[in-house]
Amino acid sequence: MPAPKDPIKRAEWIKKFSDKLRGKPISEEHRRKMSEAHRIVSFETRKKMSEAHTGIPLSEEHRRRVSEGQLGKVLSEEHRRKISETQTGKCHSEESSRKMSESQKQRWISEKHKKKK
Numbered sequence: 001m002p003a004p005k006d007p008i009k010r011a012e013w014i015k016k017f018s019d020k021l022r023g024k025p026i027s028e029e030h031r032r033k034m035s036e037a038h039r040i041v042s043f044e045t046r047k048k049m050s051e052a053h054t055g056i057p058l059s060e061e062h063r064r065r066v067s068e069g070q071l072g073k074v075l076s077e078e079h080r081r082k083i084s085e086t087q088t089g090k091c092h093s094e095e096s097s098r099k100m101s102e103s104q105k106q107r108w109i110s111e112k113h114k115k116k117k
Contacts, residue, residue, distance in 0.1 A: 004010050017034075026034075058066070075083075092100070 003013050
């Protein structure tokens with residue numbers, strides 16, 4: 001993990017990993033703690049980044065790069081089936097359709113609206 005560019009965060013990072021930077025041996029317990037801390041921060045950071053980028057359209061260059069990265073990728077039949085299921089539109093059950101229809105039939109329509117029709 002590279003050092004952060006922000007001076008305050010960089011100082012904290014250096015302090016946290018000072019033993020590693022000085023070349024001192026790191027105990028297995030310390031390695032485990034650093035790994036756990038990295039996983040937590042990494043998950044939270046990924047979540048924030050995902051939320052920040054939601055709804056932003058990708059540039060043409062980025063789309064091209066993503067497309068090139070996916071070329072030659074082989075998917076299993078099960079994976080392809082799951083993708084297909086998520087992409088197809090889902091229909092309401094007959095019971096749900098009936099209930100929605102009944103609720104709309106009972107809807108009150110104003111005189112103004114009737115005249116507009």
